[in-house]
Amino acid sequence: MIISFQVSDKVIEDYNERYHTDFSTDHFSDYFKDVSKRMKAHNDATPEENIDVLIVVNMFLTGFDSKRLSTLYVDKKLRWQGLIQAFSRTNRIDTNNKPFGNIVCYRNLKKATDDAVALYSDGDQQAFFAPPYPELKNQFIKAIQALQVVTPTKDDVDPLYNQGDEALEKFVLAFRSVLRIYNKVRVYDEFDWEQFKNIFTNQDFEDFKGKYYTAYKRLKPDNPGEKADILDDIDFDMTLVQTDTIDVTYIVNLIKSINLDDDKSRNSDIAKIQRFLNNATDDHLKSKAELLKRFLDENVPKLNSKSDIGNELNKFLADSRENALVGFSKNHNLPISVVKDQLSDYNFTGRANLQSMQKEFNDLGFGFREKRKLSAEMQQLLENVSEKYSLS
Structure with missing residues (x-):
């Protein structure tokens, strides 16, 4: 998006067409206010309403604040x-995911920046600039080493649940420190996971992140009004994970x-997706992870270059769903018709039809205890099938 005091009719026409507005020169x-609002109210849930990049001419450089604004590209002399x-347009902190802003200069502004900072920072330049990369890199290495003292590998995390709250707390605090420093160091151009491959890889990081998220889900209280003991003193700071x-x-x-054109690319793509599934933190995705991994392992290697993967995936899910229903009925x-009728009711209303279920069980001659047990297991099946075998 482009904005300046000399904005043309064509620019505003394009703007109106994109955002369904009716502004003019x-x-x-009014046009200016709308641009400002879209920059400030940047919302991941409505990407079509956002402005991601704004090219300005002598505008929005003073008096404009947006916490989501992270990078300023400069191609003019500033003093x-x-x-x-x-x-300062970039330094409005927005949770730990944005510890500082980035400035990309296409002109040499070092002297002008040093002079301005010396004048306006009261001599404390360290408070104005982010730490140099070597300093943060060293902090990151130390945080990784501290984590490895507590849990050398991801497989060392699960046994901590049997060692008491203190042992698990050490892991949470150690990895939280890694997360916090990573969130700062990752924005530097110099950052590359290859620099740390001898002690900690990107895959190690993702594996530990999955364990960290699992710890959070297991330890957080079901009732917001009741806190587990370990959470009284720990802030998991989940924005770092998301x-x-x-x-x-x-x-x-x-x-x-x-x-699907060649085996090497196919295997590489499968391995990449498998890694994402192994470290899934989204609950909706985790419920389908094993099923999707089975599709990747068993079905995708058999497809040819002309196969429609989307159609094959839908067929696999439908067949798997049918197998689950038939297995339950047996x-x-x-009768399989009873199971499918109950699932149809569940999908239509969003809940189990207990009255219909009881009538079916009565007609089939089940006793009281059998009906109670079967009702509970049927409800569990309906919930699992509706969640697991749907991509919506």
């Missing part, structure tokens, strides 16, 4: 107060994009 202030104010949206839609799109001596 005769009412520039003194104007430089500080422009750079940096990427790896959900069902994301994974399904990756599966549909698997390159194990419980129920």
Whole structure:
């Protein structure tokens, strides 16, 4: 998006078409306010309403604040107060996911920046600038080493649940420190996981992140009014984990994009998706992870270059769902039609039809205890099938 005081009719026409508005150069202030609102109210849930990149000419460099604004690209000479104010557009902190802003200069502004900072920072330049990369890199290494003292590998985390709260607390605090420093160091151009491969890989990080999320889910109280003892003193700071949206839609799109033209690319794509599934933190995705991994292991290797992966995935899910229903009906001596009728009711209303269920069981001659047990197991089946075998 482009904005300046000399904005053309064509620019505003494009804007109106994209955002379904009705601005004109005769009412520039209304257009300006709408641009400002979209920049401030940047919402991941409505990406079509957002402005991601704004090109400005002598505008929005003072008096404009947006916590989501992270990077300023500069291609003009800035000095003194104007430089500080422009750079400050990026430093509105927005949770631990944004510890500082980034400035990308296409002109040499080092001297102007040093002079301005010396003047306006009261001599404390360290409070103005983010730490240099070597300093943060060293902090990251130390945090990783501290984590490995507590849990050398991801497989060492699970036994901590049998060692008491104190043992698990040490892991949570150690990995939280790794997360916090990573969130700072990852934005540097110099950062590359290859620099740490001898002690800690990107896959190690993802594995530990999955364990951290699992600890959070297991330890957080079911009732918000009741806190587990260990949580009284620990802030899991889950915003550090939620940096990427790896959900069902994301994974399904990756599966549909698997390159079937050659085995090497196919295997590489499968391995990548498997890693995402192994470290899934989205509950909706985790419920389907094993099923999707089975599709990747058993079905995708058999497809040819002309196969429609999306159609194959839908067929696999339908067949798996049918097998689950048939298996339940056989194990419980129920006609398959009864099981499918109950599932249809559940899908339509969003809940089990207990009255219909009891009538069916009565007609089939089940006793009181059998009906109570079967009702509970049927409800569990309906919930699992509705969640597990659907991509919606």
